[in-house]
Amino acid sequence: MKQDASDAFPSNWGRWGADDELGTLNLITDEVRARAAAEARTGRWVPLAMPTQPASMLGGPFAPPAPASPPVQQALLYTGTPPMGMAELLILNPHHPGLTHLDALAHMPVGGLVYPGRPLTEAVTPGGVVHGSTTAFADGVVTRGILLDLAPGSRLPSAHPITAADLDAAEARSGVHVEPGDALVVRSGWTFSWDGGTPAPGMTVDAVTWMRRHDVSLYAGDISDTFPPMDPQVPMPLHMIGLTQLGMPLIDGVQVEELAAVCAELGRYAFLLTVAPPRLRGATGVPVNPLAIF
Secondary structure (H helix, E strand, C coil): CCCCCCCCCCCCCCCCCCCCCCHHHHHCCHHHHHHHHCCCCCCCEEECECCCCCEECCCCCCCCCCCCCCCEEEEECCCCCCCCCCCEEEEECCCCCCCCEEECHHHCCECCEECCCEEHHHHEECCEECCCCHHHHCCCEEEEEEEEECCCCCCCCCCCEECHHHHHHHHHHHCCCCCCCCEEEEECCCCCCCCCCCCCCEECHHHHHHHHHCCCCEEEECCCCCCCCCCCCCCCHHHHHHHCCCCCCEEECECCHHHHHHHHHHCCCEEEEEECCCCCCCCCEEECCCEEEC
16 A cells, blocks of 8 residues: 555544644544543443453563463562562563554554654664654543444444445444544454454445544444455555554454443443553553443
């Protein structure tokens, strides 16, 4: 995929300046947060992260990971004998499909560039990520979340290409209109995976263009880009266009079944969404547990 501001694909390059690192998080204004806070009326909440169990690091904490390594590996450092407490060394892969994580804007370079058109060689140096990193998430994210359930009570067919029409239909069913600054949470009925044996549904360029038209600030869902890709020209629309051209952070690996059940029970598909990752600077991704509060 050719990558520059003149492409036919939707883009936010230059919208908030050449040095911008917040991307579509710029859309979350005080008014948007106030609208979101108004959705928290009952105090009921749903966590959206997948539970993750650390695996023991066989061979010691610095042994090379196995080819199919778990998202988090753990090595105990102390036995807990008084006066010492228990502690461990954790090594985690923030982009593992088994770990709910928030992608920073520098995660997906395309054509040697990252959002908003910054050369990768300037954004990522031997000293770490200096542009488009998790530093942008240090203050957390608070906005209104909207669940669009693409297959209520069921799941989409394998390899289903999700289009703007699918999102429009789900929005109509929800009875809530996606407003600028809202976070989009999508349910397809599939478990987030990179297994190409049974291809999951995936977003198309058309769907990502819909997100740009609605000025979505953040994407979270039980699906992401497909493997194998649906479109060889743009094999990863959410990452190559959503993340890199729109500057729209992505939460991969979200667990949405409980959320969908609560939304259906309450008849409410809008909620306060809080995302408070560790204040870890200079990385390309970070584990996160989003909370939907009703």
